Amino acid sequence: MKTNFALLLWRRLALALLAVLSLSLAAPVMAQSSSLQKIKQTGELRIGVAPGDPWYFRDPNSGQWTGLGVLIGEQLAKSLNVKLVPVETTWGNSVAALQSGQIDIMLVLDATEERKRAIDFPSKPLLWYAQGVLAKDGLVVKNWEDLNKADIRIGVALGTATDRDLTKRLPNAKIERFTNTDETVAAFNAGRVDAIGFYHPALAIAYSKIHKGAVYIPKPAVALPTSAGIRKESDSAFKDLLDVQFDKLYNSGTTESLYTQYLKSKGLDPSKQPGVTREALEK
Structure with missing residues (x-):
């Protein structure tokens, strides 16, 4: 009799503990709103x-x-x-x-x-941007091959996607690497490079600050979508x-x-x- 009572008590305790545990695990999920x-x-x-x-x-x-x-x-x-x-x-x-x-x-x-x-x-793109260049006055850029010359100096920010892309795309040009965007724009403004490469919206802002050269998207266009996290x-x-x-x-x-x-x-x-x-x- 005592054994059956003890067994019943343990079962009830186990069920109660299980219920408490289930509630504690479910609480954060229930509380977290989408x-x-x-x-x-x-x-x-x-x-x-x-x-x-x-x-x-x-x-x-x-x-x-x-x-x-x-x-x-x-x-x-x-x-x-x-x-x-x-x-x-x-x-x-x-x-x-x-x-x-x-x-x-x-x-x-x-x-x-x-x-x-x-x-x-x-899954839908927010907008698109393209690899472009801000080229000095007098340097007209219609195609990438217009830049792929030994006497053309192109500034890029070190280690960026633009650096990697233009290094492969323009093997004959002289790629000049700078620490950041500001230094790259400053080099262009000072005439130390003939063009600078970035995605085109950033180049438009660079132009708005120095009012030198013109923004081009050379053909074939390297257009990429961007999104939102x-x-x-x-x-x-x-x-x-x-x-x-x-x-x-x-x-x-x-x-x-x-x-x-x-x-x-x-x-x-x-x-x-x-x-x-x-x-x-x-x-």
Whole structure:
């Protein structure tokens, strides 16, 4: 009798412990809202912002952030009927900021294979950019072979994708490597190189600062899509919404229009600068 009572007691204790354990394991899952749920609950869309004109630029006087990434973020926030909140980060820390929930989205982030292992990306492209050059006055660049000459000096930022691409693409040219973008632009401004290579939106901003030379996208165009990083989660609602919004902004011409608007704010004539659609870059 005592044995049966003890056995029954142990069974009841085991069931109670199992129930407590199940609740404790389920609690974090139940408490964790999806990205879209959290955005709607808080009424805020938090976008990561990091120095990198024309995507993100902080006015040194007002401290306010602007740039194409911010303008697109405003469109997304409007479609969700929430407030846009810029959260400063760095390009290198953006993945960690998404994983930890510090930001909801990092716009204009390339979907590399390494990043795909840590975060998620919408399937629709946000916009396109191409490998280009800012060439000195008098140096007309229609094709890559126009630069593939021993007497042509081309500046690049050391270790970048542009450095790797142009080193292979232009074996006869003299590739001059500099520590960062600013040093590369300074070398061009001083006449130490004949052209500098970057993706074309960054070259447009460089031109807006020094007003020398012209931006070209040599043929054949090396155009690449960029996207936006978001947190990995089982609920695909936010990702699906972004696919719809990106497609709508792109095909309606809004993305291109926002880029044009930002170029004008930099004192540039958009008609003289390549756009950010695949169709424009591959004409």
